[in-house]
Amino acid sequence: MNLMMLLEMAAAGFPERVAVQSGGDALTYEGLFAGSGAAAAVIRASGAERVALLDVNSLAVPVLLFAGAWAGTPVAPLNYRLTGTELDALLERLAPVYLVAEDARCADLRDVPGVTVVSRSDFLAQAGEGEAPAPDWANDPDAIALLLFTSGTTGAPKAAVLRHRHLTSYVLGSVEYGAAAEEDAALVSVPPYHIAGMASVVSSVYAGRRMVQLENFSAEAWVDLARREHVTNAMVVPTMLVRIVDVLEASPDSALPDLRAISYGGGRMPLAVVERAMKLLPHVDFTNAYGLTETSSTITVLGPADHREAAASTEPAVRMRLGSLGTPLPSVELEIRDDDGVRVAPGEPGEIHVRGEQISGEYLGQDARTDADGWFPTRDRGWQDEGGYLYLDGRIDDVIVRGGENISPGEVEDVVLAHAAVLDCAVVGVPDEQWGEVVAAVIVTREGQEVSVDEIRDWVREQLRSSRAPARVEFREELPYSETGKLLRRLVRADLMGST
Amino acid sequence: MTEIKVGARLRSAVCSTEVMVVAAPDRPVELTCGGVPMIDMDGTPPAGVELSGEAAAGSLMGKRYTNDAADIEVLCTKPGDGSLGLDGEILEVKEAKTLPSSD
Structure with missing residues (x-):
């Protein structure tokens, strides 16, 4: 098993079809296959044992993923927000590594021994001009396909290992070959260093679906691109859907007649947002997907009929x-x-x-x-x-243990969020001499609205056990979220610990 | 008769068909295409073999093939003229799953 088998089948089945497009540039399946082969030859010649990517969504993402598979080198997409010592530390761990970086980043990168830096433009030029070798990738199911760095709460980031057999099994178990129609297009706006970004590449390729890449997410750009490119499918994280719904509600003429399916996942989705989205886009099939980096993406789905x-x-x-x-x-x-x-x-x-x-x-x-x-x-x-x-x-x-009782932060957050004056809320455990830990709530109120600490406590006490009522309630302008919409509880906790 | 392993890739000795083994029984079996035992990807077809008229309905790209007992499943990675078979039984196309696209 090798991911290249999936691309080889796609290139044989629909060679002329556009595989991926980014801005004005595009690659057909045949082009993606040939480019991956040519890039694999360059990677092999470099002597690198791993390849890394420091880029937003671009044509380099699928080319590098498959070139790595072809060359037999693990691929590590890095968070493009990383800078300085954090980035250097990861590159040191990956060396000897062939690093493809967004053009504008290349000048700022410091010299790290064993790192060969190539700009995205040069990389794609080499892939486009070079010749693909004979299809000589190894059929080793245990070879590492992907290394995804997870942001640990403490210590250095861990690199989750996904082998060719994991990703191939995921695709074969969840996608039917050539399932996409000629006109289908998937809008990819999740970053490439996220498992969902990588899963979208391998799934789209096997389905024969055109990928339309959005470099950086903004709801306006997403809606605009979806309309212009007649996008039929999209995967979004919760914060993206919230903003997309806001934009659509604010401009009723921005209908999305071609859109057929939205899948969402990667964080907690407020029920109200799903309901608003379903009302706003009644012709769209909604799917909630749950998975982790370590599980090669999706492991459970709530499908359109369930919705x-x-x-x-x-x-x-x-x-x-x-x-x-x-x-x-x-x-x-x-x-x-x-x-x-x-x-x-x-x-x-x-x-x-x-x-x-x-x-x-x-x-x-x-x-x-x-x-x-x-x-x-x-x-x-x-x-x-x-x-x-x-x-x-x-x-x-994240479970709060108060005097031996387990309290799930999500349960308390759901109740607090249902209060009319509350826009957003994070619940965490903070140390307490008497109870070991107690519930603390950090609240963002809606514009022009106020709510007192006692009101919040009473509100929770009325609906849950009194032990779940927050001992501490603090108000903030906003809560810390990761780029993919995950609430960063450790930052919430650190903020509270610093302010006692 | 040979043991076949999940993940193994095999090709037809008599047509262009290639498959990957997705599920395999843990007993020695004979996987055939066009009525002739399939060979390793880098193997050489034995002399004189030809496509049997009784196993010439063809294989289709991307389809999964299985037997009645459902203890073998192969994925067709390259189509051809021969029909896939196991121990003399012609394999049938496994019905496509209808899972919603999650990415």
């Missing part, structure tokens, strides 16, 4: 599913286990464990976190309803 059924239902248990992550892919097994590793009954919370060919659970230089039977503990806490629908409580490490 429509839940939205139309008056039965609370069915209606609630709009806020669920859906059910596991047919190729993935999922279990909820308690602290002792015992499988729990429906409705009971615990740690989400998954097993399947696409699950890696491995970090560079460390033993795999999967157990002897192949089960991977996700460190995510959740529960399943009677129908097998999965609900997420949050990260296990």
Whole structure:
């Protein structure tokens, strides 16, 4: 198994079709295949053992991914916001490495031994002019395809390892070859250093779907590009959908008649946003996808039929599913286990464990976190309803332990967010002498609105147990989010600890 | 009869068909195309073999093929004139899954 097999099949099946376009530039499937081969020859000649990418979404993303697969070198897409010592430290770990960087970045990069820097333009020129060698990639399923650095809460970032067999299994288990119609187009706006960005490349290639890249996300640019390029499919993270819905509501003439499907994931999605989006785009199929870097992207989906059924239902248990992550892919097994590793009954919370060919659970230089039977503990806490629908409580490490009682921050946040004066909210645990930890809430109020600390406490106490009412309530102008819409709780916590 | 491994790639000895093994039984089997045992990608077809008229319905790119017992599954990575078979049984196209696109 090698990712190149997927591209080879696409290039054979629809050679003339546009594979990827960025601004005014484009590559057909045949062109992507030939370019990847030519780039692989350059990488091999450089003597590099790994390749890295420091770029926004551009044609270099798919070319480098497949060139690495062809050359037999792991590919490490890096966060383009990284600078200075952080970046140097990662490059030192990857050396000897062939680094493709956005043109404007090249001049600022410091000399790191073992790093060959090539600008995106030069890289694409070499890929376009060079000759593809014979298809001589190794068919080694255990070879590393991708290294994705995860931002650890403490210490140096870890590199999640995804091997060719993981990514190929993911694609074969979730995508049908050539499933896309000639006119289909997927708008890619998630950054390439995120697993969703990489998954969109391999899935789109195997489906034969044209990828339309958006360099940097803004809701206006997204809507404009979607209209202009007759985009049919898109994957977005929650914060993106919030802004897209805002833009669409503000300008009723910006309809998206070609759009057929939106999938979302990568963070907590407020229910109200999904409902607004479904009302605004009734012709669009919505899919909620849940997955982790270590699981080669998606492991559960809440599909379009589930969305429509839940939205139309008056039965609370069915209606609630709009806020669920859906059910596991047919190729993935999922279990909820308690602290002792015992499988729990429906409705009971615990740690989400998954097993399947696409699950890696491995970090560079460390033993795999999967157990002897192949089960991977996700460190995510959740529960399943009677129908097998999965609900997420949050990260296990974020659970607040107050006097021996486990409190999920998400549960308290949902209640606080339902208050009319609250725009956004983060709940974290802070140390307490009496209880070990107590609940703290940081709130962003809606413009022109106010709410008192006591009002918030009473509001939570009325709906949840009193132990869940925040001992501390603070107000801020905004909350810290990652670029892909993940609330950065460690920063919220650090802020609170610094202000006591 | 040989053991076949998941992830292995094989080609037809009598047409252009190529496959990747997605699921395999843990017993020795004979995987055929066009009625003739398939060979390794870098293997040489034995002399004198030809496409059997009873296994000439062809293979289709990107389709998965399976047997009645559903203990083998191969993905056609290059189409050809021969039909895929296992121990004399012609393999059928496995119905496509309809999963929503999640990326």
